[in-house]
Amino acid sequence: xxxxxxxxxxxxxxxxxxxxxxxxxxxxxxxxxxxxxxxxxxxxxxxxxxxxxxxxxxxxxxxxxxxxxxxxxxxxxxxxxxxxxxxxxxxxxxxxxxxxxxxxxxxxxxxxxxxxxxxxxxxxxxxxxxxxxxxxxxxxxxxxxxxxxxxxxxxxxxxxxxxxxxxxxxxxxxxxxxxxxxxxxxxxxxxxxxxxxxxxxxxxxxxxxxxxxxxxxxxxxxxxxxxxxxxxxxxxxxxxxxxxxxxxxxxxxxxxxxxxxxxxxxxxxxxxxxxxxxxxxxxxxxxxxxxxxxxxxxxxxxxxxxxxxxxxxxxxxxxxxxxxxxxxxxxxxxxxxxxxxxxxxxxxxxxxxxxxxxxxxxxxxxxxxxxxxxxxxxxxxxxxxxxxxxxxxxxxxxxxxxxxxxxxxxxxxxxxxxxxxxx
RNA sequence: GGAGGCGUCGCAUAGUGGCCUAGUGCGCCCGCCUGCUAAGCGGGUUGAGGAUAACACCUCUCGCGGGUUCAAAUCCCGCCGCCUCCGCCA
Numbered sequence: 246x247x248x249x250x251x252x253x254x255x256x257x258x259x260x261x262x263x264x265x266x267x268x269x270x271x272x273x274x275x276x277x278x279x280x281x282x283x284x285x286x287x288x289x290x291x292x293x294x295x296x297x298x299x300x301x302x303x304x305x306x307x308x309x310x311x312x313x314x315x316x317x318x319x320x321x322x323x324x325x326x327x328x329x330x331x332x333x334x335x336x337x338x339x340x341x342x343x344x345x346x347x348x349x350x351x352x353x354x355x356x357x358x359x360x361x362x363x364x365x366x367x368x369x370x371x372x373x374x375x376x377x378x379x380x381x382x383x384x385x386x387x388x389x390x391x392x393x394x395x396x397x398x399x400x401x402x403x404x405x406x407x408x409x410x411x412x413x414x415x416x417x418x419x420x421x422x423x424x425x426x427x428x429x430x431x432x433x434x435x436x437x438x439x440x441x442x443x444x445x446x447x448x449x450x451x452x453x454x455x456x457x458x459x460x461x462x463x464x465x466x467x468x469x470x471x472x473x474x475x476x477x478x479x480x481x482x483x484x485x486x487x488x489x490x491x492x493x494x495x496x497x498x499x500x501x502x503x504x505x506x507x508x509x510x511x512x513x514x515x516x517x518x519x520x521x522x523x524x525x526x527x528x529x530x531x532x533x534x535x536x537x538x539x540x541x542x543x544x545x546x547x548x549x550x551x552x553x554x555x556x557x558x559x560x561x562x563x564x565x566x567x568x569x570x571x572x573x574x575x576x577x578x579x580x581x582x583x584x585x586x587x588x589x590x591x592x593x594x595x596x597x598x599x600x601x602x603x604x605x606x607x608x609x610x611x612x613x614x615x616x617x618x619x620x621x622x623x624x625x626x627x628x629x630x631x632x633x634x635x636x637x638x639x640x641x642x643x644x645x646x647x648x649x650x651x652x653x654x655x656x657x658x659x660x661x662x663x664x665x666x667x668x
Numbered sequence: 669g670g671a672g673g674c675g676u677c678g679c680a681u682a683g684u685g686g687c688c689u690a691g692u693g694c695g696c697c698c699g700c701c702u703g704c705u706a707a708g709c710g711g712g713u714u715g716a717g718g719a720u721a722a723c724a725c726c727u728c729u730c731g732c733g734g735g736u737u738c739a740a741a742u743c744c745c746g747c748c749g750c751c752u753c754c755g756c757c758a
């Protein structure tokens with residue numbers, strides 16, 4: 246409802262489920278009969294064969310009995326097939342309807358669309374470049390001055406929205422992502438380098454083929470999809486498994502290239518590396534118990550804040566409105582960094598609580614702690630670093646001469662304190 | 669890319685169309701026995717769905733999906749994965 250979806254689908258689902266159950270019941274009881282009769286055929290055939298081998302006088306009678314039983318079984322078999330296809334159709338119909346329903350929004354998520362987010366916190370102050378007496382350069386101009394970004398050759402090689410990170414640019418990205426991996430590992434995450442090509446059932450299960458399907462590259466010859474985030478392979482990592490969460494959440498830090506078609510965003514963010522077809526990302530991914538999910542979401546957000554503090558950029562945290570959530574998310578917090586030359590905050594991280602949505606579709610379960618059987622777990626994800634962070638780092642830490650101060654936490658990973666323009 | 673082999677319960681293995689409910693061993697769980705431990709004895713031990721107040725019970729599940737048959741772990745077709753050999757190659 247909060248997403249603005251049609252509530253009528255619920256009635257359709259209930260009706261479809263009713264049809265499935267009744268047709269399944271009919272099929273199963275007749276199937277049980279058929280099995281029993283069919284088993285008699287086997288026994289009758291065996292008796293006949295034995296009598297025949299022994300030259301018994303009643304061989305003829307037994308043969309007739311066996312054939313009679315077989316005829317009855319054949320008749321039942323026809324009817325069973327009919328009922329089975331009815332039951333299968335009913336189940337497929339229900340499945341289709343269920344897949345169309347987005348995740349249930351968590352209480353307290355702001356209603357509305359893209360612009361109806363609520364700012365939860367603002368951290369740090371944007372620099373006053375007027376007071377400092379110079380006009381800030383944008384990240385691309387800085388990147389070119391520093392010999393860090395080459396958009397022109399990126400376009401020559403890969404087309405629009407492709408780029409080369411060169412020299413210190415390449416090193417800066419590696420330093421940033423290594424810092425993110427180091428933080429995650431220290432926090433107990435298992436480091437992962439993931440496949441970036443995934444099978445259809447994985448990307449469908451992760452929920453990326455509903456609202457985001459235009460965003461996904463598809464390799465037709467192999468029927469594989471290029472993941473837009475390592476959330477996809479990490480969600481699939483435990484697919485169809487029963488995992489043990491008794492010792493707490495399972496946390497993975499995935500490092501991967503990410504691919505996005507950016508269809509429908511023509512003309513938007515065309516300058517620089519804000520919005521590109523390929524970038525790199527360190528992603529946190531957590532499997533936890535459903536009742537722990539909201540607390541885990543807060544933890545992921547806290548780790549994002551820790552990482553943003555390390556790169557020393559001003560940012561705000563927003564609680565994304567219901568209508569702007571993907572199909573999988575029940576709640577989403579974005580951290581947006583201040584971009585001086587745009588005079589606004591731009592998304593650097595995004596953490597979603599997908600509750601049981603992805604795990605249900607991918608078959609990730611745990612032993613039910615309150616008794617017998619299994620139950621679906623919850624999954625959550627959050628960003629720890631991406632190529633886009635370079636934008637915020639360059640612009641916020643630039644100096645009048647075009648050089649850029651390296652945040653202290655990055656210095657050990659980059660091996661220098663200042664990036665200076667190449668001659 | 670070519671040729672061949674393989675995929676059975678948590679693990680290992682038996683099972684080439686029916687004749688008990690997929691047998692056996694290991695592991696694990698429960699119980700018994702023993703002064704303790706080990707051993708021994710008995711029972712249990714995939715998952716999904718239906719049904720039920722809860723049981724009982726029923727259906728499906730031998731990599732996955734189709735097919736043949738009254739009947740499929742077993743036969744046929746497609747796919748996925750693993751192994752061996754050959755070819756090609758960063």
